Amino acid sequence: MRNLFRYIISRTLMTIPMVLILLTVIFVVLRLMPGDPVSAMLGGHAPEKVIEQKREQLGLNRPMHIQYADYLWKICHLDLGESMVLQQEVTETITEKLPATIELTFFGMLITLVLGIFLGAYAADKRRTMRDSAIRLYGIVVYCIPVYWLGLMLQLVFGIWLDWLPIAGRTGPRIFPSDFERTGFYLLDTLLMRDWSSFGDVLIHLVLPAFTLGLTLSGIFVRLTRANMLDVLKADYILAAESRGIDHGKVVYGHALKNAFIPILTMMGLQVALLMAGAILTESTFSWPGMGRLLLERIYLRDYPTIQGVIIVFALLVAFISLLVDIIYAVVDPRIRY
Amino acid sequence: MNPGDTILKIQDLHVEFPINIGTVRAVQGVNLELKKGEVMGLVGESGCGKSTLGFSILRLLRPPGRIAGGSIVYRGQDIVKMGRKDLLALRGSKIAMIFQDPLTSLNPLCSIGEHFVETLTTHERSIGRREALERSGKMLESLGIACDRLREYPHQMSGGMRQRIMIGLALIMNPDLLIADEPTTALDVVVEAQFLDLLGDLKNRFNLTIILITHNLGNVAQLADRITVMYGGAMAEVAPAGSLFDRPLHPYTRGLLASIPNIKLDQPKLMTMPGSPPDLVNPPGGCVFHPRCPLSIDLCPTQRPPVFSLDGHLVSCWLYRDSS
Numbered sequence: 275m276r277n278l279f280r281y282i283i284s285r286t287l288m289t290i291p292m293v294l295i296l297l298t299v300i301f302v303v304l305r306l307m308p309g310d311p312v313s314a315m316l317g318g319h320a321p322e323k324v325i326e327q328k329r330e331q332l333g334l335n336r337p338m339h340i341q342y343a344d345y346l347w348k349i350c351h352l353d354l355g356e357s358m359v360l361q362q363e364v365t366e367t368i369t370e371k372l373p374a375t376i377e378l379t380f381f382g383m384l385i386t387l388v389l390g391i392f393l394g395a396y397a398a399d400k401r402r403t404m405r406d407s408a409i410r411l412y413g414i415v416v417y418c419i420p421v422y423w424l425g426l427m428l429q430l431v432f433g434i435w436l437d438w439l440p441i442a443g444r445t446g447p448r449i450f451p452s453d454f455e456r457t458g459f460y461l462l463d464t465l466l467m468r469d470w471s472s473f474g475d476v477l478i479h480l481v482l483p484a485f486t487l488g489l490t491l492s493g494i495f496v497r498l499t500r501a502n503m504l505d506v507l508k509a510d511y512i513l514a515a516e517s518r519g520i521d522h523g524k525v526v527y528g529h530a531l532k533n534a535f536i537p538i539l540t541m542m543g544l545q546v547a548l549l550m551a552g553a554i555l556t557e558s559t560f561s562w563p564g565m566g567r568l569l570l571e572r573i574y575l576r577d578y579p580t581i582q583g584v585i586i587v588f589a590l591l592v593a594f595i596s597l598l599v600d601i602i603y604a605v606v607d608p609r610i611r612y
Numbered sequence: 613m614n615p616g617d618t619i620l621k622i623q624d625l626h627v628e629f630p631i632n633i634g635t636v637r638a639v640q641g642v643n644l645e646l647k648k649g650e651v652m653g654l655v656g657e658s659g660c661g662k663s664t665l666g667f668s669i670l671r672l673l674r675p676p677g678r679i680a681g682g683s684i685v686y687r688g689q690d691i692v693k694m695g696r697k698d699l700l701a702l703r704g705s706k707i708a709m710i711f712q713d714p715l716t717s718l719n720p721l722c723s724i725g726e727h728f729v730e731t732l733t734t735h736e737r738s739i740g741r742r743e744a745l746e747r748s749g750k751m752l753e754s755l756g757i758a759c760d761r762l763r764e765y766p767h768q769m770s771g772g773m774r775q776r777i778m779i780g781l782a783l784i785m786n787p788d789l790l791i792a793d794e795p796t797t798a799l800d801v802v803v804e805a806q807f808l809d810l811l812g813d814l815k816n817r818f819n820l821t822i823i824l825i826t827h828n829l830g831n832v833a834q835l836a837d838r839i840t841v842m843y844g845g846a847m848a849e850v851a852p853a854g855s856l857f858d859r860p861l862h863p864y865t866r867g868l869l870a871s872i873p874n875i876k877l878d879q880p881k882l883m884t885m886p887g888s889p890p891d892l893v894n895p896p897g898g899c900v901f902h903p904r905c906p907l908s909i910d911l912c913p914t915q916r917p918p919v920f921s922l923d924g925h926l927v928s929c930w931l932y933r934d935s936s
Binding site: 509510513515516517518519520521529532533606608609 | 670672674675700701702703704705708709711712713716717718719720721722723730731734735765767778781782
């Protein structure tokens with residue numbers, strides 16, 4: 275247990291250089307890109323003098339290394355700075371948008387895991403049957419479909435033709451999130467307030483975006499789970515368990531799946547980055563007011579501090595989840611000790 | 613049931629594995645009768661169908677393997693025709709099995725205790741976790757393992773210990789038939805000898821009937837009352853252990869015995885049998901052994917030999933057509 279604690283500390287410390295390197299790269303790349311916040315704000319026809327004035331005001335006229343040092347200094351004080359295009363603290367903007375993204379990615383991942391792992395395990399158990407082939411086909415097709423296209427198709431089918439589900443936003447027009455904002459996680463908020471009609475509204479708004487994200491990523495998990503399960507099902511302890519009279523279902527979904535889960539867990543850690551990328555596209559498709567859409571908007575506006583802030587938060591999320599995965603390893607597998 | 617009563621009767625068993633190049637006929641018409649309390653050794657080369665035969669008794673054949681015909685009657689019930697529920701109740705409780713490789717026969721993510729508890733609660737719904745652990749602890753101690761090791765995981769145990777745990781798991785429900793599929797192959801010689809001693813000891817203590825599947829004739833010599841020699845998915849010879857070693861009848865049995873290195877003889881080279889085991893997709897016609905048989909006669913390639921009974925031996929060879 276003490277070793278695990280030490281491991282967590284050392285992993286956490288390791289994220290610091292990681293974030294620093296990432297930050298430096300983003301800082302430089304953003305400034306090498308054509309255009310800057312001033313030209314994005316004022317357009318190309320503003321008088322030279324106004325542009326100069328604005329640049330001075332934002333500190334963009336200073337040499338790049340001075341700007342960098344200044345930014346790092348602020349970061350060390352946990353200050354992400356102020357947006358260059360709006361009168362907003364970056365930290366504030368992010369705290370407002372982050373819950374939306376976490377809510378979306380959490381449910382997306384949940385759908386991915388449940389579908390991917392269950393279908394994969396089922397296919398492995400029924401290997402070389404029609405059902406197995408159907409599931410494998412599903413895995414490949416879903417893996418190939420671009421997120422936004424799937425999003426558009428789901429919107430078309432379930433939102434327009436069938437008119438079952440809303441296709442944009444986190445809430446309907448009659449609901450005012452400002453009334454129930456506590457944590458920013460609307461499902462949690464409405465649940466805590468026992469406001470069931472709002473809860474239902476929030477939930478149905480989540481369905482299509484979460485499925486879009488979840489289905490796309492489930493393909494790779496179906497294939498991964500199936501492949502791992504096929505290996506595990508060949509193991510002697512599976513046969514041994516069956517020889518002791520333990521029900522086949524229990525052997526497959528208990529003994530075997532638990533063992534197949536370890537490589538799946540690794541994949542989960544690695545897929546978080548992909549999940550974030552998927553979230554950006556999904557959020558754009560569904561006008562989901564989260565980090566992804568924020569990032570996209572601010573890239574158009576060349577809002578350097580906000581872009582940097584969003585990317586740091588994404589990086590920290592990925593680092594945090596891979597640490598979590600490592601801890602789960604130790605819980606699931608008695609052979610792994612830190 | 614008295615000693616000497618028939619406990620298991622296999623009749624004309626056929627096992628097939630349909631694969632893309634044809635059908636592997638892994639077991640072709642085997643007959644076997646097992647008496648209560650005896651140890652039956654099942655020997656033969658790799659691929660002769662001895663393990664497949666063992667697995668079919670518990671219907672544990674991996675797909676696409678299937679029993680294509682015949683019957684396996686255990687105490688009046690035909691296992692081949694048994695329903696799923698009865699089969700599950702039989703496995704592990706009446707007929708238990710231990711496997712070749714103790715290192716991989718335990719789930720690495722479950723503690724030893726969990727293995728025992730799961731087995732016990734599967735067969736005795738009313739048993740509580742504590743009672744199950746208590747009984748498992750006693751079982752471990754009787755096998756020479758401290759009961760506090762129930763909390764440990766397979767990777768914390770040595771190979772010999774894991775094999776003893778496997779046998780503990782097999783015997784925890786007090787089965788009356790134990791199928792041991794090459795139980796000592798993965799162990800070193802010293803542990804192997806200890807394990808065989810233990811098996812003999814347990815046989816008396818639990819009043820077990822054992823099918824010992826092995827390719828090591830030394831193993832069976834030590835333990836078995838009767839020995840069945842299999843070749844190419846069929847039975848070559850069945851005989852009491854002593855008599856088989858003293859006076860083997862089937863040419864294959866003779867070859868097998870001759871290829872055991874003997875320290876007393878000054879052999880410059882190991883004796884080997886020419887040829888290799890038969891292709892079971894397209895087995896040779898007539899007697900499966902005839903292409904390798906030094907004593908083959910003109911009848912052998914054309915007709916499959918029936919079983920002849922001679923001096924307590926059952927032998928499937930044309931050489932004895934006039935003797936029985």
